[in-house]
Amino acid sequence: MPKHYTLSEIAQHVGGQVEGDEHLQIAGLSTLESAQSGNLSFLANPRYAKYLKSTNATAVLVAETLEPPKADIAYIRVPNPYLAYAKASALFDWRDDVTPHVATSAVIHCEASVAPTAFIADGAVIGTGSSIGEGVYVGPNVTIGRYCHVGSGTRLEAGVVLYDHVNVGERCLIHSNAVLGADGFGFAPSANGWEKIHQLGGVRIGHGVEIGANTTIDRGALSDTVVEDGAIIDNLVQIAHNVVIGEKTAIAGCTGIAGSTKIGARSTLAGGVGVAGHLVLAEKTHVTAMSLVSRSVTEPGQVVSSGTGQEGHTSWKRNVVRFKQLDSMAKRIALLEQKVENISS
Template sequence: MYILNELVERVGGQLIGDGTRIIRSLATLEDAGPEQLSFFANPRYLKQLRASRAGAVLVQEKMSGDVSGAAILVADPYLAYAQLSQLFDWRAGPVPGIHASAVVHPSAQVHPTAEIAAQVVIGERAIIEADTYIGPNTVIGRDCRIGEASRLEASVVLYPDVWLGERVIVHSGSVLGADGFGFARHQQRWVKIYQSGGVRIGDDVEIGAGVTIDRGALSPTRIERGVKLDNQIQIAHNVVIGEDSAIAGCTGIAGSTRIGKRCTLAGMVGVTGHLQIADDTHITAMSLVSKSINTPGAYSSGTGLEPHQQWKRNVVRFRQLDELAKRVRSIELTQADKTE
């Protein structure tokens, strides 16, 4: 619970209204009540803004006249909302201590301010630093390191030699450090290549639920500072993802690809292996990246949505493109011969 003046101070905004009003939580414009804070950042929700019962709304100055309650004037309402949302996080801070059902190897180091929940297993020589929370049923392998103020939710698995930086969040069901998909072909059979590299996660990284990050074959797979990963992402062995990049759900990245800084990959993007993607590259949803990108910008592949019958006709035409190209080339050569 906060009074409005406290929230205004947090975001450096300007208040129009009663600064002593109590705010207990956040809500959408449509659902908010007199003790809730909302925000307006998209013109398509103007009708909801004008009808909103929110106690206060984060808005740009030009929209203040459309707010019936208090208005907090800021340059970027969505950013201000993100900053204030941290004050209302449902997660409590760690409660120091090790649950009686946890299994901690004698050689592991657990900081006294860390919380180790029920049924956690911590392997030999693992290091758990200050103010860290390790959720129920999580398994931390040998030689792992968990940085200060990090949080691992329930049922996370860290294979041996996985290092996490400070303030890292890993959501439930994620697996870090499983073997990369490495096999050599011999006499119609597959020979396993054992993966001796680990995984290195930088500071302030967030990893969604059900994410898999494979360990490197020789050197580690690396996720650098500030990267944000959505749910259900597959990152193969020896991938490097540069600082402050963000990747949406169901994306798959094949081995040894290097993604630059500040890149964004939308949902269900596929990236083949051994590629280089330049800094500040943006890939739209369901695109397939099959060659390196050296110039920053926005890239797409595939075809847009269209009625099914039209799509089927176009598929037939796609299959005819190679033959059509040959015919066009033949016509061009014939015309060239006639003009000589």
């Protein structure tokens, strides 16, 4: 359903001051470039200030300090326009508020407990001993195992699977087909092949966590795998058994973290990163895209990288050949230095 707000309602929601007609109706958000009448836009990056002159937006979120260049549109002045845009976006979300509902095709075990304000969609299955909090949204074809807890205000989008003994905090958003609590990849080698180590721990997700589509978070071997409050995890991320993801850490898509590694709070892992097992990364560690982290990072705030960077294929092929000669090149340089030293002396 399309949603409408007056400028003053939005200003109040984002904590800003209206400059212009506060009764103007806003029906959506847009960039400055593509805005139409009725849209609210925002100027977060000075690079885009040039679009202020030509935008068709009805109003724009701007910094308190900005000299407004155009008189015929309205402004909401805020301390941080990008943050204000984020807050405003919540007003226009396409999701409806959760209303109490249990679909007839949902299957809820008689010993599960579902809060009266929860929404349980068609095809959802909830196992014995599980409890679903107030205002929780359980999407279509979601499977919740036994002895799980889903905290109030959390959303499990269609197709999410929680195995048994998975605990999700409040106000989380778990995207479709994410799997929480599958077995960690633990096996002991034996003469007959791999002997499975049954994974007896669970998964604990804190409050306000977002987990992307098709992401997997394995249950712990003996104790739990943990994602702390406010962490955000993108799509297709693999989090192995007994990993601990610190508070407010952000992990981009296609990243994999091996078993028992601890990622410090407020860290950022870019896309396609790999982190080896049994490491500890200090707080605010930043890992650049597609890097492999194979050693612990003990100082907070470090930036770590690996890889060779993008290159045209032809020159890259030549350099890759030389990479394999690097050790001999280094030795030849040392020998040259010795010879030149001898000649000079």
